[in-house]
Amino acid sequence: MNIVKLDIPEIIVYEPKVFDDERGCFFESFNQKTLEGVIGRKLEFVQDNYSVSKRGVVRGFHFQLPPMAQGKLVHVVRGEVLDVVVDVRQSSPSFGRWTSQLLTSDNRKRMWIPEGFAHGFLVISEVAEFNYKVTNFYCPEKEVTLSYSCIDLDWRRYLPIGVELLVSDKDKMGEQLDVLVSSERVFAQN
Numbered sequence: 185m186n187i188v189k190l191d192i193p194e195i196i197v198y199e200p201k202v203f204d205d206e207r208g209c210f211f212e213s214f215n216q217k218t219l220e221g222v223i224g225r226k227l228e229f230v231q232d233n234y235s236v237s238k239r240g241v242v243r244g245f246h247f248q249l250p251p252m253a254q255g256k257l258v259h260v261v262r263g264e265v266l267d268v269v270v271d272v273r274q275s276s277p278s279f280g281r282w283t284s285q286l287l288t289s290d291n292r293k294r295m296w297i298p299e300g301f302a303h304g305f306l307v308i309s310e311v312a313e314f315n316y317k318v319t320n321f322y323c324p325e326k327e328v329t330l331s332y333s334c335i336d337l338d339w340r341r342y343l344p345i346g347v348e349l350l351v352s353d354k355d356k357m358g359e360q361l362d363v364l365v366s367s368e369r370v371f372a373q374n
């Protein structure tokens with residue numbers, strides 16, 4: 185297993201060990217014991233999610249507030265995405281900062297996103313199939329949408345000229361971080 189360090193230490197990216205042979209390849213797409221060893225905490229995933237998106241789709245940023253906060257273990261089954269997380273923990277030294285990683289079916293990278301981060305991604309390939317495990321059930325009442333435009337990222341530079349962003353109405357209404365802070369819809373100071 186190869187671990188990729190990002191500039192926000194709580195976000196962990198790793199590449200599973202791949203066993204190639206003349207038939208093709210094998211790798212453990214998920215191993216709880218291995219992952220708990222890397223992350224250093226117990227994990228209990230309760231739900232698997234799967235989304236299929238066209239090139240140019242931006243999903244997010246979404247997060248759920250306590251007590252329904254979700255840790256997420258994400259990966260790409262087919263295609264390529266730019267996966268982006270934003271720290272929404274007010275007590276964190278990296279509050280408001282973001283980091284990203286290209287996740288593809290070829291690089292087989294998995295990204296662990298703990299509770300307290302808003303998550304989203306841009307689809308770069310023609311189609312992307314995105315699969316992730318979450319540590320808490322979906323709770324729309326506790327879900328918050330942070331605007332995908334709240335960070336200094338030019339999403340379009342990852343797309344061919346002429347391909348426009350495709351964003352849901354809900355995500356188009358995503359709010360800026362300062363609004364979420366003033367309405368106490370971020371992770372509170374400890």
Ligand SMILES: Cc1cn([C@H]2C[C@H](O)[C@@H](COP(=O)(O)OP(=O)(O)O[C@H]3O[C@H](C)C(=O)[C@H](O)[C@H]3O)O2)c(=O)[nH]c1=O
Pocket residue numbers: 233235243244245246256303304305321322352354
């Ligand atoms: C997330 C979720 C959604 N839904 C239903 C609700 C809607 O009727 C439909 C589409 O939901 P939404 O537009 O919120 O899907 P995404 O934009 O892919 O949301 C995801 O986007 C970013 C990338 C994330 O990290 C979140 O986990 C997740 O919110 O699925 C469910 O029934 N269960 C669920 O767990």
